Amino acid sequence: MKGKSKRSKFLSLIEKNPKIIRGVGEGAKILYLGAGAGTTLRFMLELIPHSHVYAVEIAPKPMRKLLSLFKGNERVIPVLEDANHPERYSGIVEKVDMIYQDVAQPNQAEIAIKNARYFLDRGLLIMMCKLKSIDFSAPRSKIVNEVRKELEEEFKIDEIIRLPYHKDHVCFVARRGYDEDSGA
Ligand SMILES: C[S@@+](CC[C@H](N)C(=O)[O-])C[C@H]1O[C@@H](n2cnc3c(N)ncnc32)[C@H](O)[C@@H]1O
Structure with missing residues (x-):
């Protein structure tokens, strides 16, 4: 998949740090x-074998x-x-092990939190955050700090990563539902 990371923020992230999805098993x-x-x-299905994606x-x-790309592919459930409005698809989507978000909207953290409350009791959040969608003119560090604080209401943040080829994005890697003391 080398070379394709210019097209996909997810691939760019995994190339930079393959360990991130280690806990997301087959x-x-x-x-x-x-x-x-x-x-x-397409890349996600390849990198996380036998996964099912809503x-x-x-x-x-x-x-x-x-x-049309995934016609007949039982691993993909299109919604x-x-x-x-996670409540609208809560009858279709089950509890999940990971939320991957790439919506490029001003309220990305809010969307992640709402969905996690419905579907992510314990697991990983990977959020590709488009800074300019949140605030076109504010300094990068200010936007990142605000998003971090908002996510911390619901998640433990593991890493905030800058991606090669996707300079206008920052990736938040966070977890929910783990026991802080045991580290489990
Ligand atoms: C940057 S593109 C996604 C590219 C895709 N993740 C990829 O890497 O192949 C952002 C997508 O989020 C969708 N989107 C924006 N707001 C959304 C929302 N509130 N709910 C669901 N999808 C949304 C847009 O229609 C667009 O297709």
Whole structure:
């Protein structure tokens, strides 16, 4: 997959730090918010074998492409919905082991928190945060700090990572539902 990380923030992250998804084992259930046309989803299915992915996408056009790309693939469950409203798809999506979010919206942290409360009792959040979608003019460090504080209401943040090729994004890697004292 070398060379493809310019197209996919997820691949860029895994190339930089492959350990991040080590805890997301074979057969994991994943909630993907902002699945787009499925470019990254293809890589994700390859890198996390036997995983099942609930692919939430709000826009019909990329969703049509995603549907044709994964037609007949039982590992992908497409959901044409707004990630601001997890209650609307709570009848379809089960509890998951990981949320991957790439929605490029001003309220990304809020979306992650809302979805985690429904679907992530214990597991990993990988959030690709588009800084300019949050505030076009504020300094990078200020935006990152604000997002970090908001996520800390619900998650323990492991890492905040800058990605090669995707300079306008910052990746938050966080966990929810782990016992702080035991480190488990
Ligand atoms: C940067 S693109 C995603 C690219 C895709 N993750 C990939 O790497 O192949 C962001 C996507 O998020 C979708 N999106 C934006 N707001 C959303 C929302 N509230 N709920 C679900 N999807 C949303 C957009 O329609 C767009 O397809």
